[in-house]
Amino acid sequence: MRVPFLDLHASYRELQSDLDAAYKRIMGSGWYVLGQELASFESEFSAYCETKHCIGVANGLDALHLILKAMEIGPGDEVIVPANTFIATWLAVTYAGATPVPVEPDEHTFNIDPRRIPAAITRRTKAIMPVHLYGQPADMDNINEIARNHGLKVIEDAAQAHGARYRGRRAGSLSDAAGFSFYPGKNLGAMGDGGAVVTNDDSLADTVRTLRNYGSTVKYDHRLKGFNSRLDELQAAFLRVKLTRLDAWNQRRAAIAEQYLHGLQEAAGLLLPFVPSWAFPVWHLFVVRHPRRVALQQRMLDAGIATLIHYPIPPHLAGAYADIGLHSGTLPVTENMSSTLLSLPIGPHMPDPDVQTVIAEVLSAAVQLR
Numbered sequence: 001m002r003v004p005f006l007d008l009h010a011s012y013r014e015l016q017s018d019l020d021a022a023y024k025r026i027m028g029s030g031w032y033v034l035g036q037e038l039a040s041f042e043s044e045f046s047a048y049c050e051t052k053h054c055i056g057v058a059n060g061l062d063a064l065h066l067i068l069k070a071m072e073i074g075p076g077d078e079v080i081v082p083a084n085t086f087i088a089t090w091l092a093v094t095y096a097g098a099t100p101v102p103v104e105p106d107e108h109t110f111n112i113d114p115r116r117i118p119a120a121i122t123r124r125t126k127a128i129m130p131v132h133l134y135g136q137p138a139d140m141d142n143i144n145e146i147a148r149n150h151g152l153k154v155i156e157d158a159a160q161a162h163g164a165r166y167r168g169r170r171a172g173s174l175s176d177a178a179g180f181s182f183y184p185g186k187n188l189g190a191m192g193d194g195g196a197v198v199t200n201d202d203s204l205a206d207t208v209r210t211l212r213n214y215g216s217t218v219k220y221d222h223r224l225k226g227f228n229s230r231l232d233e234l235q236a237a238f239l240r241v242k243l244t245r246l247d248a249w250n251q252r253r254a255a256i257a258e259q260y261l262h263g264l265q266e267a268a269g270l271l272l273p274f275v276p277s278w279a280f281p282v283w284h285l286f287v288v289r290h291p292r293r294v295a296l297q298q299r300m301l302d303a304g305i306a307t308l309i310h311y312p313i314p315p316h317l318a319g320a321y322a323d324i325g326l327h328s329g330t331l332p333v334t335e336n337m338s339s340t341l342l343s344l345p346i347g348p349h350m351p352d353p354d355v356q357t358v359i360a361e362v363l364s365a366a367v368q369l370r
Helices: 009-029 036-049 058-069 088-095 140-150 204-214 232-243 246-263 293-302 319-324 332-340 353-370
Strands: 053-057 076-082 099-103 125-128 153-157 177-181 195-201 217-219 286-289 340-345
Touching: 009 232, 036 053, 036 088, 036 195, 053 058, 058 088, 058 153, 058 177, 058 195, 058 204, 076 088, 088 099, 088 153, 099 340, 125 140, 195 204, 204 217, 204 232, 232 332, 232 353, 246 286, 246 353, 293 340, 332 340
Parallel strands: 076 099, 076 125, 125 153, 153 177
Antiparallel strands: 053 195, 177 195, 286 340
16 A cells, blocks of 8 residues: 555554563563553553543443443433444443433534534433544533533543643543543554543542452452453553653644645545634544545545545444434434545654645545546
């Protein structure tokens, strides 16, 4: 491929000596689960997120699920979720036994539209779970105000937003609790799966710590019906190394996004991302819209440029949620997005010549597809 979508190996090449040293340190320690390396990462990541607590867990889905369980949200309850998101947001609610209630996105930001949330609230609603989609923070002040007015919890799905800021505040610090994913392709990615919960709530943090470890904080003393969901020592060590580079990597992503925004503004038929004045996105993805998305993606492929679709099937139309009865046409904004969105290559190690190649090919394709 002439231009890959994301070069995951590049971060290893950049940090090889430090990552190899971390590996040797953990392998030589003989301690691989719930040790000092995890404790150190939790302290460092909570400080980075400007929160009191970080609890490392097995993955981002577990992070959201454990927050819901710790809040005692379950059967009979409803949680408002974005209609336009990766299915993990919905699955976390389902795993807790509650019902996901989708709300359409703002067509400009792709994030949940706060203006549509009040109409979705019922007496069974217990929480709102906004997603900072593609690395851009949701409109949290408006969401939090709605939650306060209705006595609801707010949970950030920050799986794509490591380091993003909303009105100067870090993603993860904008709600009752937040869930992060450290899947390898994320802005802060492990060398495998991983996740974390961050919060300022002492009681919730204690409950999540207990739930992640079989409901136990003292060996063989199980005070809750818990789970096995722990960020292991090796991944914590790798994440500690990468965390030192996260801001620089995010700045590089922002520089690439700026090149795209400037270079593609005249592309016929192409809708570019919109960034509100209060948002500092970290550009986990750079997502455009085009009415002939399939043809545009094929032309990129023909030119040796890898693109992806995030996400081709919205959760309400996935087979997993066929039982909820939301058929095609019920969420038109989301469905239109799913048929027009295309993610262009972006990553902290993407060279400028590759960025300019993508811009040139998109401009050329846009002319041909008018």
